[in-house]
Amino acid sequence: MGRRKVEIKRIENKSSRQVTFSKRRKGLIEKARQLSILCESSIAVVAVSGSGKLYDSASGDNMSKIIDRYEIHHADELKALDLAEKIRNYLPHKELLEIVQSKLEESNVDNVSVDSLISMEEQLETALSVIRAKKTELMMEDMKSLQEREKLLIEENQILASQMGKKTFLVIEGDRGMSRENGSGNKVPETLSLLK
Amino acid sequence: MGRRKVEIKRIENKSSRQVTFSKRRKGLIEKARQLSILCESSIAVVAVSGSGKLYDSASGDNMSKIIDRYEIHHADELKALDLAEKIRNYLPHKELLEIVQSKLEESNVDNVSVDSLISMEEQLETALSVIRAKKTELMMEDMKSLQEREKLLIEENQILASQMGKKTFLVIEGDRGMSRENGSGNKVPETLSLLK
DNA sequence: CGCCCTATGTATAAAAT
DNA sequence: TATTTTATACATAGGGC
DSSP: OOSSOOOSSOOOSHHHHHHHHHHHHHHHHHHHHHHHHHTTOEEEEEEEOTTOOEEEEEESSOHHHHHHHHHHHGGGGGGGSTTHHHHHHTOTHHHHHHHHHHHHHHSOGGGSOHHHHHHHHHHHHHHHHHHHHHHHHHHHHHHHHHHHHHHHHHHHHHHHHHHHHTTOSOOTTTTTTHHHHTTTTTHHHHHHGGGO | OOSSOOOSSOOOSHHHHHHHHHHHHHHHHHHHHHHHHHTTOEEEEEEEOTTSOEEEEEESSOHHHHHHHHHHHHHHHHHHSOHHHHHHHHOTHHHHHHHHHHHHHHSOGGGSOHHHHHHHHHHHHHHHHHHHHHHHHHHHHHHHHHHHHHHHHHHHHHHHHHHHHTTOSOOTTTTTTHHHHTTTTTHHHHHHGGGO
């Protein structure tokens, strides 16, 4: 699209690379804007230059909503983890999305009744609430178990310390609590991945 | 770029809108790919069609890294401002609710302009996003500090236990770590109240 | 940088398959 | 619907401010 054809490979000259980055980035973002308007869609573009500078644009909706959408869509990737089971129980929204999409696709959008759209919106929002509530609940559980374990550990320490203070002769119970940590120690990181 | 000039406005005909979406989306993603190669940069594109289907591409790096980058970039911006300040800026929602309610009550519902309702909705949603993001962030911080403290306590225990195992005579350092707990012990409950 | 300019390679609208 | 074709509008390379 210029005076001559360019091969698609890294531009070696630094300054023309930068000029091209600036021009094409601008073009890309303009194309995204046009696409979002022409086809009433939401388009997010995030560009990180070679030098680490960040440029972004969101058309049709705000960036965080588009990213949320992306992340929800890729929640499927979480299936690799065993907590996918938990999530699945609270995820009737996937089916809902499918219903919405098929309704919107099979019929002319204009023909979908406002009432049915309202009802779908409500269903989606309910699903979201359930998911968010569950997320919070799971986090609270983790916090609680961490706090309980902390409490136990503090007690341990006090017992051990006081025993030392008394110059105890018997150490039989010295490791009483330690074994309790094992096995549950990795529960938290596992559940943390829900927070993404 | 076609047989005729197109105005940049929503394409009314559903099927040509869809054809255009498909073509331009493909073009956009190809442009992103070229830009990433020509200028050794990372470009993420996320597109959500009107019917809710998601299309994405990441060039130069993987999507989650690019999104992370975006989020880190914007997290810094949040930190620059005082948190409370930030929330206050995005939280006229109490007032907003009152305005919405009074508008809906004092006037016939039909007289409230759709635009003003849309704007109120957007403000409410923005406020919600900010609050949710902050909620998650705070919970993550708490989890992290709890985990760190747990680690410290476990180390304490091990040291204490091993000292007892060796039938130590000197107990001078027996309470070394205990004091460390005090003062930070109530940070968590405090912050927990934010989670409601 | 960012913007202007012009020549030219590309993207794509419309139509057909 | 996705692809292909063709004519045409657009984006942009190279160059200069």
